[in-house]
Amino acid sequence: MKRVLWHAEARADITSIFDHFRTRDARIATLLVERVEAAVVALAKHDTGRPGRMADLREKSVLRTRYIIAYRIRGDDLIVLRIIHASQNWTAANWPEE
Numbered sequence: 079m080k081r082v083l084w085h086a087e088a089r090a091d092i093t094s095i096f097d098h099f100r101t102r103d104a105r106i107a108t109l110l111v112e113r114v115e116a117a118v119v120a121l122a123k124h125d126t127g128r129p130g131r132m133a134d135l136r137e138k139s140v141l142r143t144r145y146i147i148a149y150r151i152r153g154d155d156l157i158v159l160r161i162i163h164a165s166q167n168w169t170a171a172n173w174p175e176e
Contacts, residue, residue: 079123080123080125080155081156082118082122082155082158083157084158085160088158088159088160088161092111092114095107095110095111096108110145113141113142113143113145114161118147118149118156118158121147121149121156122156126138127147127149130148131168132170134150135159136148136149136151137149139164144163144165145161145163145164146163147161147162148160148161
């Protein structure tokens with residue numbers, strides 16, 4: 079199993095998702111965060127993602143959500159870079175440097 083490292087931007091994305099949905103329904107907010115975190119743990123065990131929008135980037139859709147995990151594999155590390163909403167148009171300028 080790979081070690082999971084969360085980039086600060088990915089943590090900020092999770093916080094933003096939680097805060098957005100918490101005002102509507104705290105259970106939904108918690109469920110979304112749990113699904114994202116469970117998907118990251120699953121990726122650490124088996125990389126089932128697809129090639130990403132940029133070189134050396136991988137993406138994995140989070141089941142039963144509209145979110146995508148953007149990550150990189152570096153040796154024994156899985157680095158979570160961003161949590162993206164599927165409807166957003168992301169460009170190279172939005173990806174954090176490691």
